[in-house]
Amino acid sequence: MKNTIKIIVLAFLAGFGGSYTFYRLVVKPEIASNQRDAQFNTVSYDSTVPLISGSRTTSTSSSSAISAATVDFSDAAAKATQSVVYINSISQGVSYSYWDWFFGEGGGNRTQVSSGSGVIFTTDGYIVTNNHVVETAERIEVNYNKQVYPAELIGTDPSTDLAVIKIKATDLPAITLGSSKNIQVGEWVIAVGNPYSLSSTVTAGIVSAKGRRIGILEDKFPIESFIQTDAAINPGNSGGALVNKLGELVGINSAILSRTGSYTGYAFAIPIDIAKKVFNDLVKYGVSQKAFFGGNVVEYDYENAKKYDLPTNVKSFNGVLLEQLDRDGTAMQAGLKLGDVITKINNVDVNSQSEFEEELSYHNPGDKITFTYYREGKPGTVTLTLVNQNGTTEIIKRKILTDTSLGAQLEGTRYGVKVFKIKDSSVFKQIGLPENFTIVAINRQRVKEPEEISEFFSKFKGRGYIYGVNSSKQQVEIPFVIR
Missing domain, CATH: 2.40.10.10 (Trypsin-like serine proteases)
Structure with missing residues (x-):
């Protein structure tokens, strides 16, 4: 027994001694070498050195930094958060x-x-x-x-x-509106919103890019010309303010680019100049006034130039390429042709599809605009009249039918008839129709006009069912009984 214990102790001491020797001769020198290689450089700040605030400085200092005073957003935040x-x-x-x-x-x-x-x-x-x-x-x-x-x-x-x-309130602190056209890439901005239910949160960053088209809008005629920023924006920030250093609104925060659903450095805001136009339209007409020129454009780049047999050995690809024309549309009537390179709208340069769509979005049906374009290397101009989605120059207004007998308001849409502002005494409430439900069919009969709904429910008795789409875009069949 004693011999066994001695053997165990000697083995332990031998192992320990070997490990210690290996550590001293091999491991420790290697760790020390790695620590020297990975050592962080310390940075000192001299408060007497003039600091850069986004413009050139005459300082001869070999290092520069951003002054704390130039990135103080307290005034802008105080204006915006309210x-x-x-x-x-x-x-x-x-x-x-x-x-x-x-x-x-x-x-x-x-x-x-x-x-x-x-x-x-x-x-x-x-x-x-x-x-x-x-x-x-x-x-x-x-x-x-x-x-x-x-x-x-x-x-x-x-x-x-x-x-x-x-909302029904008065004397509210309306935000000061700025201009997204004047904002520059690299300019400081702050985002104000309520991420993750944290109210009145302020984050700061710079404008990373302008005129971003990221393909997130599912509408038939999307207008994407986002301001990209690296100010932290997360779920709950949507609809909040992007403001400049003066506290002026320059964008409405809308989206983030992320694989996790949380901020990863890429956030996008709708330019305020687009938002102002849409706001005025919605308040005045109930719908936004879309203006169409009778065609579509794509990016003018090497690949598309090659596709349309245009010269590819040019110094720069300025403008957008006309790649589709509506038959008998205003663009075709004005003399534009496929492959034309449009460089200006009313003397405003357009060098990308997003810039073209943004500039067009400021106009209404009936407006006359001038395109500057190149065809076979020769410049030209053409004036045309913009139209609405129906091909006319009329302003489209929201049409709502208020049916007092049904106790609800009805509105014709692209897919059916939307029902909203349903009163408690309404037959819709009794049969379980939710608010903002779009009726597509009743008893397998398609409906498109509010009057069809009113006529049906004024006469029908018995069992039936409604097929439609609820506010969450879910297809639903609702059985009902009217006695």
Whole structure:
């Protein structure tokens, strides 16, 4: 037994001694070498050295930094935060089964609440936010200054991801509007919003790029010319403010580019110049006025030049390439041809598809504009009249039918008839139709006009079903009984 213990002790000491020797002779010198290689350089700051604030300096110092005074956003933040609100978008997820057909009990409800931000545009309660913040809402609430206000949806524009809502309040601190055309890449900006339900959060960054087209808008005629920034924007910031150093609104925060769903350094805002036009249209007409020229353009670059047999040995590819023309459209009537390179709209340079679409978005149907273009290396100009999506020069206005007998408002859409502002006494409420439901068919008969809904329910008795799309874009069949 004693011999065994001695052997174990000697083995332990031998192993320990070998390990220690290996550590001293091999491992420790290597660690020391690596530490020397990975040593961080220390940085000292001399407060007496003139610092750069985005412009050239005459200082002869070999190093430069950004002065703390030049990146003090306290004044801008104080101006902006008082004009940014917290928005709750509330909907009832409704499920239906065929048991409802027999017992008429309606579907099972589950309340869904999503949040976002909004910016006060006028002192009397008009607020701009993102369309995706409120598009699924059956009820909208605005939290501001420790009060909760019910909000009315004035209008939406999916093509720019903008919406306007209104609360009943006065003397609100409307934000100061700036200009997105004047903002420069590299300029400091701050984002104000309510990420992850953290109200009045301010983050700072720079304008990383302008005129970004990232392909996130699902509308048939999207307008994407985003301001890209590295100011931290996260879920809940949507609809909030992007402001410059003076506290002026230059963009409406809309999207992030991320694989995780959280901020990764790429955030995008809708330029305020686009937002102002959409706001005025929605308040005045209920819908945004889209202007079309009768064609489509793509990027003018090496690949597209080669595709259209245009010269590829040019110094620079300035302009956009006309790649599609509507038959008998205004562009074709004005004499434009496929492969024309459009370089200006009314003397404003357009060097990308996003710049072209942004400049066009400032106009209304009926406006006359001038294109400057090149064809076979020769310059030319053409003047044409913009039209609406129906091919006319008329201003399109939102048409709403208020049916007092049904106790609701009806509006014809591209897909069917939208029903909203449903009263408690309404037959729609009795059969379980949710707010902002779009009726596509009744008893397998397609409906397109509000009058068709009114006529059907004024006469029908018995069992039936409604097929349509709820505010969450879910296809739903709702069985009902009218006695």
